[in-house]
Amino acid sequence: MAILVTGGAGYIGSHTCVSLLKAGHDVVVIDNFGNSYPEVLHRVEKIAGCTLINAPGDIRDREFVETVLKRYRCTSVIHFAGLKAVGESASRPLFYYDCNVVGTLRLLQAMRTAGVKKFIFSSTATVYGTPQYLPYDEKHPLAPESVYGQTKLAVEKMLEALRTADPEWSIAILRYFNPVGAHESGLIGEDPKGIPNNLMPILAQVASGRREKLTIWGNDYETRDGTGVRDYIHVADLADGHMAALKVLETAGCRTFNLGCGTGYSVMEVIRAFEHVSNRAIPYEIGARRPGDIGEFYANPVQAKEQLGWQATKDLRQMCEDMWHFQVKNPDGYNNSEL
Protein backbone atom coordinates (compact mmCIF):
# COMPACT_ATOMS: atom_id res chain seq x y z
CA MET A 1 0.00 0.00 0.00
CA ALA A 2 1.64 3.19 -1.15
CA ILE A 3 0.94 6.75 -2.24
CA LEU A 4 1.88 7.69 -5.78
CA VAL A 5 3.36 11.18 -6.04
CA THR A 6 3.67 12.52 -9.58
CA GLY A 7 6.26 15.27 -9.95
CA GLY A 8 7.75 14.16 -6.65
CA ALA A 9 11.17 15.61 -7.53
CA GLY A 10 9.69 19.07 -8.10
CA TYR A 11 9.59 21.93 -5.64
CA ILE A 12 6.34 21.26 -3.79
CA GLY A 13 6.34 17.53 -4.57
CA SER A 14 9.72 16.95 -2.92
CA HIS A 15 8.70 18.69 0.31
CA THR A 16 5.47 16.70 0.38
CA CYS A 17 7.43 13.45 -0.11
CA VAL A 18 9.46 14.31 3.00
CA SER A 19 6.27 14.80 5.03
CA LEU A 20 4.74 11.58 3.69
CA LEU A 21 7.84 9.50 4.44
CA LYS A 22 8.17 10.99 7.91
CA ALA A 23 4.54 10.09 8.59
CA GLY A 24 5.38 6.47 7.71
CA HIS A 25 3.79 6.23 4.25
CA ASP A 26 5.32 4.22 1.43
CA VAL A 27 5.97 6.65 -1.41
CA VAL A 28 6.31 5.99 -5.13
CA VAL A 29 7.48 8.88 -7.30
CA ILE A 30 6.81 9.25 -11.01
CA ASP A 31 8.77 12.15 -12.49
CA ASN A 32 10.12 12.71 -16.00
CA PHE A 33 12.75 15.15 -14.63
CA GLY A 34 11.79 17.66 -17.32
CA ASN A 35 12.12 20.48 -14.81
CA SER A 36 13.74 18.72 -11.86
CA TYR A 37 16.70 16.56 -10.90
CA PRO A 38 16.99 12.92 -9.74
CA GLU A 39 19.38 14.22 -7.07
CA VAL A 40 16.36 15.75 -5.30
CA LEU A 41 15.01 12.31 -4.48
CA HIS A 42 18.27 11.29 -2.81
CA ARG A 43 18.07 14.40 -0.67
CA VAL A 44 14.45 13.67 0.22
CA GLU A 45 15.55 10.23 1.42
CA LYS A 46 18.41 11.75 3.37
CA ILE A 47 16.10 14.16 5.20
CA ALA A 48 13.44 11.54 5.88
CA GLY A 49 15.91 8.84 6.88
CA CYS A 50 14.21 6.21 4.72
CA THR A 51 13.85 5.32 1.06
CA LEU A 52 11.18 5.89 -1.57
CA ILE A 53 10.51 4.16 -4.85
CA ASN A 54 11.63 6.08 -7.90
CA ALA A 55 9.69 5.09 -11.03
CA PRO A 56 11.06 7.50 -13.65
CA GLY A 57 8.63 8.07 -16.50
CA ASP A 58 5.93 10.26 -17.92
CA ILE A 59 2.34 10.55 -16.71
CA ARG A 60 1.16 10.72 -20.32
CA ASP A 61 2.20 7.08 -20.68
CA ARG A 62 -1.01 5.51 -19.44
CA GLU A 63 0.18 1.90 -19.49
CA PHE A 64 3.31 2.77 -17.57
CA VAL A 65 1.31 4.59 -14.87
CA GLU A 66 -1.14 1.71 -14.65
CA THR A 67 1.71 -0.76 -14.16
CA VAL A 68 3.24 1.37 -11.41
CA LEU A 69 -0.10 1.78 -9.62
CA LYS A 70 -0.68 -1.96 -9.65
CA ARG A 71 2.87 -3.09 -8.92
CA TYR A 72 3.16 -0.97 -5.78
CA ARG A 73 -0.49 -1.34 -4.77
CA CYS A 74 -1.02 2.40 -4.61
CA THR A 75 -4.13 3.55 -2.78
CA SER A 76 -4.05 7.26 -3.64
CA VAL A 77 -2.32 9.74 -5.91
CA ILE A 78 -0.98 13.22 -5.22
CA HIS A 79 -0.55 14.90 -8.57
CA PHE A 80 2.09 17.63 -8.84
CA ALA A 81 3.54 16.90 -12.26
CA GLY A 82 2.94 19.79 -14.63
CA LEU A 83 4.25 23.00 -16.12
CA LYS A 84 3.78 26.40 -14.49
CA ALA A 85 5.54 29.18 -16.40
CA VAL A 86 2.91 31.70 -17.41
CA GLY A 87 4.97 33.33 -20.19
CA GLU A 88 5.96 30.01 -21.71
CA SER A 89 2.35 28.82 -21.60
CA ALA A 90 1.40 31.64 -24.00
CA SER A 91 4.08 30.71 -26.52
CA ARG A 92 3.66 26.92 -26.20
CA PRO A 93 -0.07 26.38 -25.53
CA LEU A 94 -0.26 22.90 -27.03
CA PHE A 95 2.69 21.76 -24.94
CA TYR A 96 0.94 23.10 -21.81
CA TYR A 97 -2.38 21.45 -22.67
CA ASP A 98 -0.55 18.21 -23.44
CA CYS A 99 1.40 18.09 -20.17
CA ASN A 100 -1.16 19.57 -17.80
CA VAL A 101 -4.51 18.46 -19.25
CA VAL A 102 -3.74 15.38 -21.36
CA GLY A 103 -1.18 14.28 -18.74
CA THR A 104 -3.82 14.43 -16.00
CA LEU A 105 -6.38 12.71 -18.24
CA ARG A 106 -4.02 9.78 -18.88
CA LEU A 107 -3.21 9.57 -15.19
CA LEU A 108 -6.90 9.48 -14.23
CA GLN A 109 -7.59 6.83 -16.88
CA ALA A 110 -4.78 4.70 -15.50
CA MET A 111 -6.14 5.18 -11.98
CA ARG A 112 -9.63 4.16 -13.03
CA THR A 113 -8.31 0.97 -14.64
CA ALA A 114 -6.21 0.19 -11.58
CA GLY A 115 -9.18 0.90 -9.29
CA VAL A 116 -7.49 3.79 -7.46
CA LYS A 117 -9.96 6.62 -6.81
CA LYS A 118 -8.33 8.95 -4.30
CA PHE A 119 -6.74 12.01 -5.81
CA ILE A 120 -5.15 15.27 -4.70
CA PHE A 121 -4.63 17.87 -7.40
CA SER A 122 -2.20 20.82 -7.43
CA SER A 123 -4.18 23.79 -8.61
CA THR A 124 -3.45 27.47 -8.28
CA ALA A 125 -4.94 30.76 -7.16
CA THR A 126 -4.37 31.87 -10.75
CA VAL A 127 -7.70 30.18 -11.64
CA TYR A 128 -9.53 33.12 -10.02
CA GLY A 129 -8.24 35.77 -12.45
CA THR A 130 -8.81 39.46 -11.76
CA PRO A 131 -10.23 39.78 -8.24
CA GLN A 132 -13.89 40.74 -8.06
CA TYR A 133 -13.41 40.91 -4.30
CA LEU A 134 -10.65 40.09 -1.83
CA PRO A 135 -9.70 37.90 -0.15
CA TYR A 136 -10.50 35.25 -2.72
CA ASP A 137 -12.65 32.51 -1.26
CA GLU A 138 -13.31 29.23 -3.05
CA LYS A 139 -16.62 30.56 -4.42
CA HIS A 140 -14.96 33.47 -6.22
CA PRO A 141 -15.73 33.31 -9.99
CA LEU A 142 -13.09 31.50 -12.05
CA ALA A 143 -11.59 33.36 -15.01
CA PRO A 144 -7.89 32.58 -15.45
CA GLU A 145 -6.15 34.87 -17.90
CA SER A 146 -3.12 32.77 -18.78
CA VAL A 147 -2.97 29.54 -20.76
CA TYR A 148 -1.30 28.02 -17.70
CA GLY A 149 -4.26 28.98 -15.49
CA GLN A 150 -6.70 27.74 -18.11
CA THR A 151 -5.08 24.31 -18.16
CA LYS A 152 -5.45 24.11 -14.36
CA LEU A 153 -9.10 25.13 -14.54
CA ALA A 154 -9.74 22.58 -17.32
CA VAL A 155 -8.45 19.85 -14.98
CA GLU A 156 -10.57 21.12 -12.08
CA LYS A 157 -13.66 20.84 -14.28
CA MET A 158 -12.63 17.37 -15.46
CA LEU A 159 -12.31 16.26 -11.83
CA GLU A 160 -15.72 17.64 -10.87
CA ALA A 161 -17.32 15.85 -13.84
CA LEU A 162 -15.55 12.62 -12.94
CA ARG A 163 -16.78 12.73 -9.37
CA THR A 164 -20.35 13.52 -10.52
CA ALA A 165 -20.28 10.54 -12.88
CA ASP A 166 -18.71 8.18 -10.33
CA PRO A 167 -19.43 9.04 -6.67
CA GLU A 168 -16.75 6.63 -5.47
CA TRP A 169 -14.04 9.12 -6.34
CA SER A 170 -12.55 11.14 -3.54
CA ILE A 171 -10.84 14.28 -4.76
CA ALA A 172 -9.18 17.29 -3.15
CA ILE A 173 -8.34 20.28 -5.34
CA LEU A 174 -5.76 22.50 -3.65
CA ARG A 175 -5.37 26.06 -4.90
CA TYR A 176 -1.92 27.25 -3.93
CA PHE A 177 -1.13 30.90 -3.44
CA ASN A 178 2.58 31.85 -3.77
CA PRO A 179 4.79 28.99 -2.56
CA VAL A 180 8.20 30.08 -1.28
CA GLY A 181 10.88 28.99 1.20
CA ALA A 182 12.73 25.70 1.39
CA HIS A 183 13.22 22.78 3.72
CA GLU A 184 14.86 23.86 6.98
CA SER A 185 17.78 21.49 6.28
CA GLY A 186 18.74 23.53 3.21
CA LEU A 187 18.88 20.28 1.23
CA ILE A 188 15.82 20.83 -0.95
CA GLY A 189 14.29 24.00 -2.29
CA GLU A 190 13.30 25.65 -5.53
CA ASP A 191 15.78 25.35 -8.37
CA PRO A 192 13.94 25.87 -11.64
CA LYS A 193 15.85 24.97 -14.78
CA GLY A 194 16.65 28.10 -16.83
CA ILE A 195 15.93 31.65 -15.68
CA PRO A 196 13.49 31.83 -12.75
CA ASN A 197 10.27 33.81 -13.23
CA ASN A 198 9.16 34.19 -9.65
CA LEU A 199 10.14 36.84 -7.14
CA MET A 200 11.71 34.77 -4.34
CA PRO A 201 14.12 32.63 -6.42
CA ILE A 202 15.22 35.77 -8.24
CA LEU A 203 15.74 37.61 -4.94
CA ALA A 204 17.85 34.76 -3.59
CA GLN A 205 20.00 34.81 -6.70
CA VAL A 206 20.46 38.60 -6.53
CA ALA A 207 21.38 38.48 -2.83
CA SER A 208 23.98 35.81 -3.57
CA GLY A 209 25.45 37.72 -6.49
CA ARG A 210 24.40 35.11 -9.07
CA ARG A 211 22.27 37.86 -10.67
CA GLU A 212 23.07 41.56 -10.77
CA LYS A 213 19.75 43.12 -9.75
CA LEU A 214 16.02 42.68 -9.37
CA THR A 215 13.57 44.48 -11.59
CA ILE A 216 10.38 45.41 -9.74
CA TRP A 217 7.59 45.04 -12.24
CA GLY A 218 5.63 48.17 -11.55
CA ASN A 219 5.32 50.48 -8.53
CA ASP A 220 2.10 52.17 -9.60
CA TYR A 221 -0.42 49.59 -8.41
CA GLU A 222 -3.15 50.61 -5.98
CA THR A 223 -1.38 48.94 -3.08
CA ARG A 224 0.16 50.38 0.09
CA ASP A 225 3.52 51.10 -1.57
CA GLY A 226 2.57 50.72 -5.24
CA THR A 227 4.26 47.32 -5.70
CA GLY A 228 2.44 44.02 -6.22
CA VAL A 229 0.97 42.26 -3.16
CA ARG A 230 0.86 38.46 -2.85
CA ASP A 231 0.00 35.81 -0.30
CA TYR A 232 3.33 34.00 0.14
CA ILE A 233 3.16 30.61 1.79
CA HIS A 234 6.03 28.48 3.09
CA VAL A 235 6.43 25.28 1.09
CA ALA A 236 6.60 23.25 4.33
CA ASP A 237 3.16 24.59 5.28
CA LEU A 238 1.91 23.61 1.82
CA ALA A 239 3.30 20.09 2.29
CA ASP A 240 1.37 19.88 5.57
CA GLY A 241 -1.75 20.97 3.69
CA HIS A 242 -1.42 17.86 1.54
CA MET A 243 -1.11 15.68 4.63
CA ALA A 244 -4.33 17.21 5.95
CA ALA A 245 -6.05 16.73 2.58
CA LEU A 246 -5.09 13.04 2.58
CA LYS A 247 -7.24 12.58 5.67
CA VAL A 248 -10.37 14.00 4.03
CA LEU A 249 -9.91 11.58 1.13
CA GLU A 250 -11.23 8.92 3.48
CA THR A 251 -14.72 10.18 2.58
CA ALA A 252 -15.79 10.38 -1.04
CA GLY A 253 -16.44 13.79 -2.59
CA CYS A 254 -14.78 16.56 -4.58
CA ARG A 255 -13.64 19.47 -2.43
CA THR A 256 -11.64 22.58 -3.15
CA PHE A 257 -9.39 24.44 -0.74
CA ASN A 258 -7.34 27.61 -0.87
CA LEU A 259 -3.90 27.02 0.61
CA GLY A 260 -2.59 30.44 1.57
CA CYS A 261 -1.80 32.41 4.71
CA GLY A 262 -4.49 35.02 4.23
CA THR A 263 -1.96 37.86 4.45
CA GLY A 264 -0.51 39.85 1.58
CA TYR A 265 3.01 41.27 1.37
CA SER A 266 4.25 43.77 -1.20
CA VAL A 267 7.36 43.28 -3.33
CA MET A 268 9.06 46.05 -1.33
CA GLU A 269 8.20 44.33 1.96
CA VAL A 270 9.61 41.05 0.70
CA ILE A 271 12.81 42.77 -0.44
CA ARG A 272 13.25 44.37 3.00
CA ALA A 273 12.62 41.06 4.78
CA PHE A 274 15.11 39.31 2.51
CA GLU A 275 17.74 42.02 3.04
CA HIS A 276 17.32 41.67 6.79
CA VAL A 277 17.66 37.89 6.77
CA SER A 278 20.57 37.72 4.32
CA ASN A 279 22.28 40.82 5.67
CA ARG A 280 22.87 41.87 2.07
CA ALA A 281 21.61 44.85 0.10
CA ILE A 282 19.38 43.87 -2.82
CA PRO A 283 20.00 46.13 -5.81
CA TYR A 284 16.78 46.80 -7.69
CA GLU A 285 15.29 48.99 -10.40
CA ILE A 286 11.70 49.86 -11.17
CA GLY A 287 10.45 48.47 -14.47
CA ALA A 288 7.14 48.44 -16.31
CA ARG A 289 4.26 46.27 -15.13
CA ARG A 290 4.58 42.63 -16.22
CA PRO A 291 1.84 41.85 -18.75
CA GLY A 292 -0.93 39.81 -17.15
CA ASP A 293 0.09 40.73 -13.57
CA ILE A 294 -2.55 41.51 -10.96
CA GLY A 295 -1.84 44.27 -8.41
CA GLU A 296 -2.96 42.44 -5.32
CA PHE A 297 -4.39 39.12 -4.23
CA TYR A 298 -4.53 36.96 -1.15
CA ALA A 299 -6.48 34.03 0.20
CA ASN A 300 -9.37 33.47 2.48
CA PRO A 301 -8.01 30.24 4.01
CA VAL A 302 -10.94 29.62 6.40
CA GLN A 303 -12.36 26.62 4.56
CA ALA A 304 -9.06 24.73 4.86
CA LYS A 305 -8.93 25.58 8.55
CA GLU A 306 -12.48 24.43 9.21
CA GLN A 307 -12.56 21.32 7.05
CA LEU A 308 -8.93 20.19 6.98
CA GLY A 309 -7.86 21.49 10.37
CA TRP A 310 -4.93 23.09 8.55
CA GLN A 311 -3.47 26.56 8.63
CA ALA A 312 -0.13 28.08 7.68
CA THR A 313 2.24 28.61 10.58
CA LYS A 314 5.43 30.07 9.11
CA ASP A 315 5.85 33.83 8.66
CA LEU A 316 7.64 35.91 6.02
CA ARG A 317 10.89 35.97 7.99
CA GLN A 318 10.97 32.16 8.14
CA MET A 319 10.18 31.95 4.42
CA CYS A 320 13.09 34.27 3.56
CA GLU A 321 15.44 32.59 6.03
CA ASP A 322 14.88 29.12 4.59
CA MET A 323 15.06 30.43 1.04
CA TRP A 324 18.40 32.08 1.83
CA HIS A 325 19.73 29.02 3.65
CA PHE A 326 19.00 26.88 0.58
CA GLN A 327 20.67 29.44 -1.70
CA VAL A 328 23.80 29.61 0.46
CA LYS A 329 24.07 25.83 0.68
CA ASN A 330 23.39 25.37 -3.04
CA PRO A 331 24.88 28.37 -4.83
CA ASP A 332 24.51 26.62 -8.19
CA GLY A 333 21.30 24.86 -7.33
CA TYR A 334 21.25 21.09 -7.60
CA ASN A 335 24.29 21.16 -9.88
CA ASN A 336 26.28 21.21 -6.67
CA SER A 337 26.09 17.55 -5.80
CA GLU A 338 28.46 17.60 -2.82
CA LEU A 339 25.69 17.72 -0.22
Ligand code: UD1
Ligand atom coordinates in the same frame (compact mmCIF):
# COMPACT_ATOMS: atom_id res chain seq x y z
C1 UD1 B 1 3.21 33.69 -10.85
C2 UD1 B 1 2.28 33.37 -11.98
C3 UD1 B 1 1.20 32.47 -11.45
C4 UD1 B 1 1.80 31.20 -10.86
C5 UD1 B 1 2.80 31.57 -9.79
C6 UD1 B 1 3.54 30.31 -9.37
C7 UD1 B 1 2.42 35.26 -13.53
C8 UD1 B 1 1.71 36.42 -14.10
N1 UD1 B 1 1.78 34.60 -12.55
O1 UD1 B 1 2.46 34.35 -9.85
O2 UD1 B 1 0.32 32.13 -12.48
O3 UD1 B 1 0.79 30.41 -10.29
O4 UD1 B 1 3.76 32.49 -10.32
O5 UD1 B 1 4.29 30.53 -8.23
O6 UD1 B 1 3.51 34.89 -13.95
N2 UD1 B 1 7.97 40.46 -9.30
C9 UD1 B 1 8.84 41.48 -9.55
N3 UD1 B 1 10.03 41.20 -10.16
C10 UD1 B 1 10.39 39.92 -10.52
C11 UD1 B 1 9.49 38.87 -10.25
C12 UD1 B 1 8.29 39.16 -9.65
O7 UD1 B 1 8.56 42.64 -9.24
O8 UD1 B 1 11.49 39.74 -11.06
C13 UD1 B 1 6.69 40.75 -8.62
C14 UD1 B 1 5.46 40.45 -9.47
O9 UD1 B 1 5.12 41.54 -10.26
C15 UD1 B 1 4.44 40.15 -8.35
C16 UD1 B 1 5.27 39.52 -7.24
O10 UD1 B 1 6.61 39.92 -7.49
O11 UD1 B 1 3.87 41.34 -7.87
C17 UD1 B 1 5.22 38.00 -7.22
O12 UD1 B 1 5.54 37.52 -8.52
P1 UD1 B 1 5.74 35.96 -8.80
O13 UD1 B 1 6.63 35.39 -7.79
O14 UD1 B 1 6.12 35.82 -10.25
O15 UD1 B 1 4.30 35.35 -8.54
P2 UD1 B 1 2.87 35.70 -9.22
O16 UD1 B 1 3.00 36.74 -10.25
O17 UD1 B 1 1.92 35.96 -8.13
